[in-house]
Amino acid sequence: MDAKALVTNAHQRFSIESVSLPDPGPRQIKVQTLYSGVSIGTEFAVIKGKLNWGPYPLVTGYQGVGIVEQVGSEVTEYAIDDRVYYRNNMEIKSTDGTPISSASGVHCSHAVNNIDGNHAAAKLPEGADEETASTFVMPAVGLNGVDIANPRMGQTVVVYGSGLIGLGVVAACSHRGCIVIAADIEGGRLEIAKRLGADYAINLEKEDIGERVEEISPDGADIVFESTGVSDCIDPAIALCKREGKFVLQGNYGAKPISYHFLPPHSKRLTMYYPCDDGLEMCRRAVIKNMAAGVLPWHHTITHRCSFEDAPQLFDALNRGRAATVLGAVIRWA
Known part of the structure; x- marks a missing residue:
């Protein structure tokens, strides 16, 4: 399956590239990404090599919202057009077959996700704003x-x-x-x-x-x-x-x-x-539920928005320290 992804190379240069994703396995779903949220802390620690999530080239991003396009042969919990939020994109390769590290890999037009496990995809609660929910982590x-x-x-x-x-x-x-x-x-x-x-x-x-x-x-x-x-x-x-x-x-x-x-x-x-991780599904669902109910007005934290075509320029500015006013940022994919 062909897709578009925000790729970082070994020189910390950013570009939108055509990539290839696998078809979903029996307990996986394929999702069309609507929005992916940017973490200006952890992601850029990975990009700069302070955290090692795999060799370059890599695709970062660990929070997104999208629509289910395809379900695996053993999936009964999800249907086409379900709205979901997710933390991973399982495997990414260049169109010539060269591996690309999926450093969670959500900054991509599509994602293949497990529906089981600690970082599985989950259904978006009713009433949740898709853009704001994409920054749930x-x-x-x-x-x-x-x-x-x-x-x-x-x-x-x-x-x-x-x-x-x-x-x-x-x-x-x-x-x-x-x-x-x-x-x-x-x-x-x-x-x-x-x-x-x-x-x-x-x-x-x-x-x-x-x-x-x-x-x-x-x-x-x-x-x-x-x-x-x-x-x-x-x-x-x-x-x-x-x-x-x-x-x-x-x-x-x-x-x-x-x-x-x-x-x-x-x-x-x-x-x-020393807390670790995001509290898994209980915490994720709680914050998105609070967003949907208006209890957590998290939209105030989103200071920058861009289309996926403009994402390389945003990431370059962040990486060079030229975007001090950015707090929360969201990339629109569809």
Whole structure:
């Protein structure tokens, strides 16, 4: 089956290429992609080689929404024209048969997906906006971290870093009735954090976060979610915790070792959490259901949209650091 995909080569150049996908197996479905969501954190860590998801050339993207075009011989749960959301594209080759690494591979006009397993495709809930739902992974990652750390109603939480994952944490903590403090260096992100339920927004370039948190919660925060994925932010974020509080390493810090000072969390007797992945189908469905119900106004996080033909230019600008205003981005395929 021929398709179009956003391909990254070894020189980190981006182009739309004709590719070949296999026919769906007995327990697989073929999907026409409508929208794929861009992760400006993890995807570009893969593109830059900080995370190894396979050799170049590669196709990234791990979140999409589409319409079922074909079902495998043993599939009874899905039908043609069902709307689905998914995280993978199983196998991609160039039209001459050369393998292309499917680094999840969703930035493609079509996808072949399993319907069984942890990252299987699932039906899109009724009423969900297709464009917004295509960015479901980051809020699901945030929800998973919140579910693991279990902040309680009335507790004070600090979300250190208000990128997409941090904003997912903000929304999930707000839904639980927490007092939510969002922190970031970008004022625009903080405005979105307030729309998603943050009670306080602290600009790290203009305010002393230690002093501000002390004003709000003199003993410190009950839980701090370090959501930047930048290891240099771990120690200043730990300093915001109260004694016997909780600290969540919510970001993805890459494959290289990280370090932080032992004594501050040791002396405070902190409990530390290392959430992984997006919480699987329970978290994914929960955030998309909340989007559809209007409880999670995630559309505010989408700052950029483009057709698949223009995706190489967007990715080049992101890769070169020339798109600082991009927070959430969506590629339209059909």
